[in-house]
Amino acid sequence: MTSDTTSSDTTGSGVPATATTFGEDTVTDARELIARYPQSRSALLPLLHLVQSVEGYVSQQGMTFCAEQLGLAEAEVAAVATFYTMYKRKPCGEHLVSVCTNTLCAAMGGDAIYKRLQEHLGSDGAPLGHEEVAGPPGESGSLMLEHAECLAACDLAPVLQVNYEYFDNQTEQSAVELVDALRRGDKPHPTRGAPLSDFKTVERRLAGLLPEDDDEFWTEVDGPSQAVETVRGAQLAADRNWTAPPAPEDVPMPEVEAK
Template identity: 50%
Template sequence: MTERVFLQLGTRPVPYPEDVRARLDRDADTIIARYSLPEAPDPQMARSALLPLLHLVQAEDGFVSPTGIEFCADRLGLTGAEVTAVSTFYSMYRREPTGDYLVGVCTNTLCAVMGGDAIFEALQDHLDSGDDRLTLTRVECNAACDYAPVVMVNWEFFDDQTPESARALVDSLRIGEEVVPTRGASLCTFKETQRILAGFPDERPGAAHAGGRVGEPTLAGLHIAQDAGMTAPTVSRPTDSGAAPLDSEEATAAATTKDKPAPAPTESVPPEKGE
């Protein structure tokens, strides 16, 4: 008699407690409503709410947990595989528990050559691996190259960093001091940041008015152009969705063939011009 063998390939996520699920459902209702019309609900359109919903579950769990994946799938009529595919594609979604402060060091080309690699190595040596309030990671370019090397904490910018300033920054975070980024309001925790990214109000004092600084490195090219009397070149009105104008021979050929059906698979395709 053949003995049956059962393989357990994974454990089913533990559902959220009822009170947590009810709170998340209310927030999810608010998010999903932005992506569908009340008079004509469209499940396909509602699926556009997946990205903010992933931020919502990160605000609850500190990362995209298996339970969070199941929650998003259930709310949007998706499979767990579909939600996982999206959450693992974007680097802003964490796959493992994250501390109160996600310290990201840009080590893309410009920041790296300006000292980003040295900053990352310095923080690796400086941070206690047992301190679960701080999570160190590398981040992709965040378009602040004018101020390289850049460190980000919970996606807020700290410009023109050095190994020394970066160590002082994380020391302030560890002892609970108020830390204000180069641009923006005082830092909040990773989970609080995720709730803001999910589309809920940023209630930090001054948050709505704290991000307007434009520094000289950003404006340098503009000032050079103004001093040299440079202006943007004029362009003619584009034709054919921006395609280059056709010469007379090409225009004639286009006019005679634009309404002609495409050749059947058995027909030969005309040679390219010049062949």
């Protein structure tokens, strides 16, 4: 299947318009990612991350590029790019700040943190909206603010992420101090996990293009990232010699009515 729109998407010189944004290096990266999959279309999610690593969001040109590389219709690419919230449809900041506002985090202060950051990062008396950017998008110190639905760290609530790295047990004040540090150009170390980088760099890693020769990066990534609270139950069980009951043997499977 080929794209139904990309053949005419060219510059005046006959060069595909995507070539002005996505050069040969990006094409090489795309082909490397595609080669990892038995079916090329399976590489669509990594390619969308690759596009974001170049542009800082998924533009119409970015979707066209993915369609060209995979032999898909642009509508197929758009259906995926607009389904997942990780793919941004307008330019992101240097950093993406995601505040968990799901049930437990909200009850523990997540809603208050999000509202405080909206007011702190807004301008002209207007709070910053969901997926809006404080500062010129992409420039140093700029950041996009979003509320997120569950960041899977309820034991450390309230939490937020910067470029998908965790900052746990936040307060309104600590969250304000964090975004102020980001806007100054600092990169505070996350509570756990890899050291902080910018949004585009993280998107390249999410695409699956990792810095193989960066020993410092791998040391941080391979190090322990679980929190004490997360493994407390397992530690209690080990300290008290608790074990799970053995699995029953030879338990017959329930019969299923024939259709």
